Amino acid sequence: MTVQGYNVAVVGATGAVGEKMLETLSKKNFPINELHLLSSKRSAGKEIEFNGETHIVKEATPESFEGIDIALFSAGGSVSKALAHEAVKRGAVVVDNTSAFRMDKDVPLVVPEVNEEDIAKHNGIIANPNCSTIQMVAALKPIQAKFGLSRVIVSTYQAVSGAGAKAVNELQTQAEAYLRGEEMEANILPVSGEKNHYPIAFNALPQIDVFQDNGYTFEEMKMINETKKIMHDEHINVAATCVRLPFFTSHAESVYIEITEDNISVEQIHEALSNADGIVLEDDITNQVYPTPQSASGKSEVFVGRVRKDLDNSRGFHLWVVSDNLLKGAAWNSVQIAESLIKNNWLQK
Amino acid sequence: MTVQGYNVAVVGATGAVGEKMLETLSKKNFPINELHLLSSKRSAGKEIEFNGETHIVKEATPESFEGIDIALFSAGGSVSKALAHEAVKRGAVVVDNTSAFRMDKDVPLVVPEVNEEDIAKHNGIIANPNCSTIQMVAALKPIQAKFGLSRVIVSTYQAVSGAGAKAVNELQTQAEAYLRGEEMEANILPVSGEKNHYPIAFNALPQIDVFQDNGYTFEEMKMINETKKIMHDEHINVAATCVRLPFFTSHAESVYIEITEDNISVEQIHEALSNADGIVLEDDITNQVYPTPQSASGKSEVFVGRVRKDLDNSRGFHLWVVSDNLLKGAAWNSVQIAESLIKNNWLQK
Incomplete structure (x- = not known):
């Protein structure tokens, strides 16, 4: 039996x-024709190079999508806005990894472990959520499903690769300069194109993406709005503070939650997480077992540790959630959506 | 007029x-006799070297404190436990920068901007709080005084210097190894003497100090318990998650608070902070002004930025609090207590 192949852009x-998208397509043996x-x-x-063959990268134009079945977009919001609908017009289903369409009412915003069924409602475009949102909702879904969820307060610890290859290079170059006793030059972070830039090496920057009128950054508002949309509950209170830190890969999150059920134990939260798809519980404080950005990097799962009950609020719990921002936070989640489109026959509308 | 000098150990x-203690004593012209x-x-x-004179360091013994007026301890809890009472017996007042006596009922735990009057109640020992607690309560006090304070949820971003000179050296050595493409060796962090050690360079470790039976680390419990004692309110709900990060100096904190008054604006919080001793408001998002560990290092004050109202709870606010953990978090706060002892004639009991 031959597996059907798809034309993928x-x-x-x-x-x-x-x-990472190409690495993931290869690693997961995605059924590619062209x-x-x-x-x-x-x-x-x-x-x-892809699977031993050399491919030449071509400029993306509307015509590039003729004959394409699945188009995976991760070239920035403006490219998606210009070309995603052109791809759909030509029969492709778009999995978009930018913020261009995430909050559009007729675009499903999907983390397969959380709301795979939303993919079925697509009109040609499915949005991949923001990296920091994906890992958090993946960890919260099994808890919400069993015990309800009314409130989330998250402080993030985010890797520079979330700001792209130039930011990765900037951390490396600044760290080298600092260790040689030289001045650090800052041109990219916190936000490429913003007025001011500050060193990230041996520092922490409490700004990811641009500020909104309400005092929150766009990254913080993404976490707030996307969480409600993905978890199908406008009434969850969500607050976020997003901070860029000097490590290369994987975001960590200190997450405080309030569940709706009372008298739930840490063991019950552990059990819900242990049985959940895509989640790895790493929580054994006797042996100092907890996830870190370095331990999670290169892996597809979302890692959860430091689960403990709030000392004052019997419905409150604290979690430490870590995942590779380029894999589950981006490439792997997009490929999962593409796999689901095929598996469930949701490609054709 | 001559300023009276004191014998200081x-x-x-x-x-x-x-x-840093010696640097601070010199910089603030502390009136030292011997x-x-x-x-x-x-x-x-x-x-x-101190103020141009060379001093030879002597081994601390009970007899070392004969004739001493003020003894500043920062040599670890076991040294304080062994020698602080010996110093008091010999007539010294001890300002202790370890956790040895902080929660003792008859030992005042003091951040001068918050509860200077507690110094008067001392029985020979005044405790300097934990670094991460000091900067937080300094920022929260003016808010508590004006608007009440019922709840604090903090996630910390802590510098390696909080774990001592060996941890500073470890970050430097690991970062150099990583940038040369070599394996990182971990022997100190997260906690010196613990079973397992993990690299801190280009990483984040969600463990500061040892774990307690309730799942919290000792650092987290310090923040919880010390905050209530310093702020004189057992009923404030405090929760903490403490994380070690790869920068050398200054701790940052993402702090969520709930105040008791309603209908308070960000401008009113700004005003309370602007008028407070020892606090510098750095909060102008239009110009990307907010404190960072690098911008706060080497300074005595506590810096506050990113003040914003919670989007769901009208009594909720988010703050970003940064301060030099070796200065306000340790040396400067100790010297401030010593200055207050003199200024208020609280040395003699």
Whole structure:
């Protein structure tokens, strides 16, 4: 029996997430017939190996999507806004890893472990949530399902790779300069193109993405709004403080939650997490077992540790949630959505 | 007019905090008659410059405190337990920067901006709170005084210097190894003497100090218990998650609070903080102004930014609090207590 192959386009193939997207497609043996690697005009012409074959990256245009079944977009919001509908017009289903369509009412926003069934409602575009949202809702879903969830207060510890390859390079270059006793040069972080830049090496920057009028950053508002949409509950109170830190890969999150049921023990939360798809419980304080950005990097799962009951609120719990922001936070979640489209026959509308 | 001088002993003079203690005494022109630098047997004999004079560090023994007026202890809890009462017996007032006596009922635990009047109640020992507690309560006090305070949920971003000079050296050595593409060796962090050690360079470790039976670390319990004692309110709900991060100096804190008054604006919180002693408001998001560990290092004040109202709870606010853990978090707060003892004639009981 031969597995049917699909014509797949990867838009933003030369970026940090694009690279992980290709690695993931290969590793998970995604059934590919033709693979089209697309990018901006600037990166067109580059050569990329995939499963032993050399592919030449082409400039993404509306015509690039003729004959494409699945288009994985991760080239920034403006590219998605310009080309996603063109791809849909030509018959492709788009899995978009930018913030362009996430809050659109007719675009499903999906973390398969949480709301896979929403994929069925797509009109050609399915949005991949923000990396920091994905890992949090993946960890909270099994808890919400069993014990209800009324409140989330999260403080994040986010890796520089979330800001792209240039930010990764900036951390490396600054750290080298600092250790040589030289001045650190800051040109990218906290936000590429913003007025001010500050060193990230041996520092912490309480700004990810631009500020909104309400005093929150766009990253914080993404966590707040996307969580409610993915978890199908406008009434969950969500608050977020997002901080960029000097490590390369994997975001960590200190998450305080209030559940709706009372008299629930840490053991019951452990049990709910242990039985959940895509979650690995790493919580054994006697042996100092808890996840860290370094221990989670390169892995597909969401890791949870430090589960403990609040000392004052009997419905309150604290969790430490870590996951690779480029894999579950981006590439792997997108490929999971694509796998689900195929598995459930949701490609054709 | 001559300023009276005092005989001052610094116990732990060769440590990371001891060094800052001497710098601070010098910088603030503390009225010193005789300065005695004391340490463990191992460090005795070292020479240290102070205001242009060379002092030889002597081993701390009970007899070292004969004739001493003020003894500043920062040589670890076991040294304080062994020698603080010996110093008091000989007429010294001890300002102790360890956790040895902090929760003792008859030992005042003091952040001068918050509860200076507690110093008057001392029986020879005044405790300096934990670094992460000091900066938080300093920021919260003006808010509590004006608007009441019922709840605190804090996630910390703590510098390696809080774990001493060996941890500072470990971060430096690991970062150098990583950037050369070599394996990182971990021997100190998260907790010196614990079973397992993990790299801190380009990582985040959700463990500071040892775990307690309730699942919280000792650092987290310090923040919880000390906050209630310093702020004179057992009923404030406090929860903490403490995380060690790869920067050298200054702790940052993402603090969620609930105040008791309703209809308070961010501008009113700003005003309360602006008028408070020892607090610097750095909160202008239009110009990306907020404190960072690097911007706060080497300064005595507590810096507050990112003040914003919770989107669901009208009594909830979020703050970002940063301060130099070796200065306000340790040396400067101790010297402030010593200054207050003199200024208020509280040395003699």
